[in-house]
Amino acid sequence: MTMTASLENCAESNSSLARVAPIEAVLFDIDGTLCDSDPLHYYAFREMLQEIGFNEGKPITEEFFIDTVAGKHNDDIALALFPADLERGLKFVDDKEAMFRKLAAEQLKPLNGLDKVRKWIEERGLKRAAVTNAPRANAELMISILGLKDFFQAVIVGSECEHAKPHPDPYLKGLEALIASKDHTFVFEDSVSGIKAGVAAGMPVVGLATRNPEHLLWEANPAFLIKDYDDPKLWAALEELDKAGAPRR
Template sequence: MTVSENSSNSTPSLSQVAPLEAVLFDVDGTLCDSDPLHHHAFQVMLQEIGFNGGVPINEEFFIQNIAGKHNDDIADTLFPGDRERGLKFCDDKEALFRRLAKEQLKPIDGLYKLRKWIEDRGLRRAAVTNAPKPNAELMISLLGLSDFFEAVILGSDCEHPKPFPDPYLKALEVLQVSKDHAVVFEDSVSGIKAGVAAGIPVVGLTTRNPEHLLNQAKPTFLIKNYEDPKLWAALEELDKKAGRVTDAA
């Protein structure tokens, strides 16, 4: 695939946000490929309690019911009618995830190249996530990005988490930037919907979720990772509009 089916342009473009002022990142699956760790933690713990007759949940179930969602919604899905038990289960699962993350978490390819591009241009930046605060802080710290982000916006601190736009609208407010001059990076249907609902162009990453599902949420375009030539062509276009002569790539 060369261009998102939702894009009306012949090539991926972010020109509508020029001049770019802020970049907003999801965390899980966007800064790091953490979904396999989450999937494994859920799989192990659900199997222990005999969920689904003891049959391990597969990737399709994980994507449809868990990936990108807030723990309140996950608790309701896994333990309908017993949210208290569901939330306790999710808390225990997050503790297992953090233990796994300390040993196995890795950045998305090209992340630090994009970080340098953003820092060199003095852009504002925030992390916007449905993850619990301990998870978000741990992942950002493990990736060496604690000093990079000016703010970390949690879904739990907003009236509504993703897929509602509230977390991204709060990030714009905190950074004091307009939605017309910001861009979002997301990897889940829930996250892309949140960014789009906030009126911000969203670059979707196909880290784990299928392209056809992500396209249904209407990202501006999709990339494989931060090394993707489509991304750097779009960033180079932004540089040209800003009068920069350096090559983004």
Template structure:
């Protein structure tokens, strides 16, 4: 169900309550644990301009959101280099190296991440990171954020039959954690990721880190939050706790 993004939305408050007793929380990485999209955008913009892509005109934020954000590298390569996939894949590989250099210097967690991490740990819930990022990127980001010991499982789109927006990565996470989709929810920030979670039958809390609300709502998240400090999220988690104890 898609519901209002209004601050006191009753639907938002009750949206997760049916999951009690909660077993697991699944997180995307880029844009969900950390605001990494500006670093990806910068790397793509600089490197594409360098090779004269789009007649040397820098790609816009809108182009980045529509064609790149949340997508798997093979799909990005097909979009950017439709006539030369090997070149596209090599370009993406080089771009990831540039991203890792930037990330190692500039990566910051999404506001409130420590708070939601503690909430999950205090309740002994299972957790997995589920990402379309290459392993080197995922491991770097998780490590830089101090979350290497937090996640029991890291699922990569690369290692599934289909990456997001297909449900395979989330279905694999459920299987590996041995939890039910009826007692698990997802944090995501991209259309591709929200679609993957919804297709796996999971409620998805969408973060408006960089992508516009109206774009994310088209993917049918359960509700949207600004970050992990958002009162809407904590109202929903409080209702979930109440249901567990009911």
């Protein structure tokens, strides 16, 4: 058995969300979790890096994007891209985010089934927060475009915490903002760094295999992986969670 298969089998055997019953709160990442935004980020990075002659003018690959950019905080991305000139790197990622916001305003769409899971959460009166490594301007724009401005009760941004993801700080701050217990909360995440952050904060994480390779996501130890919010695995788990939290007669 390969290590990846072993990790997957281990996660599948512990895929229940019932341990957080009765459910109190749900925490969401934003990029790649509420919406398939990675193609827009990739396009912006690829075009702008090629324009300045990065990588000898050759376009960056999706593999490079996944390894260097996806789910990471902008300070870390700037350092990875421009290790000898952090100031230039920070200016570059700021400009790239402006380009992303322009693209997002024109093209951003919710992941399949997002409205369905939103209704499930609202019907149960659960607390909810968005927890992201994205800049606040990006986070608030995406939430607004997706029609979730009134849905989230808090928006936690990695750069406003002591440490960004993959550290648990942003998720712990999300729990604090909602006055919620990690023992009765679970997380939706799509990146390795985000899953690691949620797990380190002591919560089960439902991983979304939106763009990142599944074998990498499994290594971060999610409870289970889903394709989107229409995935039958998610709804089976939520049904089990409901039953576990129902009052005993």
